[in-house]
Amino acid sequence: MEVFICSDPLAVGERAAAVVLDALQKPAGEFPVLGVATGSSPLMLYAELGRLASEGEFDPTGVRAFALDEYVGLPKEHPESYWSTLMRTVCDTIGVLPENLHVPNGEAATEAELRARAADYDDRIDATGGIDVQILGIGTNGHLGFNEPGSSLSSRTRVKRLSAQTRTDNQRFFDDRDVPTHCVTQGLGTIRRARKLVLIATGAGKASAVEAAVEGPLTASCPASILQWHEHAVVVADEDAASALKNREYYDLAAAGM
Numbered sequence: 474m475e476v477f478i479c480s481d482p483l484a485v486g487e488r489a490a491a492v493v494l495d496a497l498q499k500p501a502g503e504f505p506v507l508g509v510a511t512g513s514s515p516l517m518l519y520a521e522l523g524r525l526a527s528e529g530e531f532d533p534t535g536v537r538a539f540a541l542d543e544y545v546g547l548p549k550e551h552p553e554s555y556w557s558t559l560m561r562t563v564c565d566t567i568g569v570l571p572e573n574l575h576v577p578n579g580e581a582a583t584e585a586e587l588r589a590r591a592a593d594y595d596d597r598i599d600a601t602g603g604i605d606v607q608i609l610g611i612g613t614n615g616h617l618g619f620n621e622p623g624s625s626l627s628s629r630t631r632v633k634r635l636s637a638q639t640r641t642d643n644q645r646f647f648d649d650r651d652v653p654t655h656c657v658t659q660g661l662g663t664i665r666r667a668r669k670l671v672l673i674a675t676g677a678g679k680a681s682a683v684e685a686a687v688e689g690p691l692t693a694s695c696p697a698s699i700l701q702w703h704e705h706a707v708v709v710a711d712e713d714a715a716s717a718l719k720n721r722e723y724y725d726l727a728a729a730g731m
């Protein structure tokens with residue numbers, strides 16, 4: 474695992490953008506596939522990717538994007554549905570084409586249909602050739618996507634209940650209603666199939682989760698610890714989010730290169 478510790482969220486966005494752009498380089502004729510997260514953590518990264526796209530540093534129009542998760546029962550048009558959020562942050566800001574954005578379906582008419590469509594999501598990812606680089610945030614409880622503590626390390630995209638902690642954390646996004654109780658989320662097994670993982674963390678509220686994910690045991694009790702099990706995992710954190718890491722000196726030396 475590579476750990477980059479940056480002075481502030483702006484620098485986190487710049488560093489993460491460099492890692493993501495490198496991973497999106499594909500041979501001529503192949504399109505890059507980007508896994509996208511919602512929430513606050515990747516916003517500086519998206520702003521930086523948008524800036525680079527507007528300066529002609531990369532072409533977002535060929536990018537295929539797959540969301541990590543979606544709320545169940547929240548209309549797609551609600552401003553806080555993950556489809557609406559990603560239309561703003563990934564399509565409007567970066568320039569990914571709306572028809573190339575894929576988000577799990579949280580609105581199926583029946584539970585059986587919801588589950589079937591969740592299962593199909595992994596097939597849709599596989600049909601594109603798989604995700605080149607997956608952008609991730611981390612929950613204060615160590616969740617990855619909406620895989621809450623206790624999630625199977627081999628899980629695939631499926632319907633899950635959100636933890637009380639996650640619903641409390643995400644209430645800040647909703648002023649008109651409670652946070653939905655359920656979601657459709659890529660599984661930890663799905664996330665692990667991406668060729669590269671980039672986890673972004675900012676703020677002191679993430680410090681203990683980042684420490685558990687990077688330096689704690691590999692355990693379903695901290696879903697983000699699956700980064701330790703991935704061949705190409707990168708953590709980009711600001712000083713506050715990195716403040717509980719014990720091996721800081723080593724990460725800084727490794728980041729400085731040979």
Ligand code: F6R
Pocket residue numbers: 509510511512513514515541542609610611612613616617618619
């Ligand atoms: C978002 C997602 C979540 C968030 C996490 C951190 O699609 O799957 O895992 O990345 O809850 O959220 P923020 O960045 O808002 O602190």
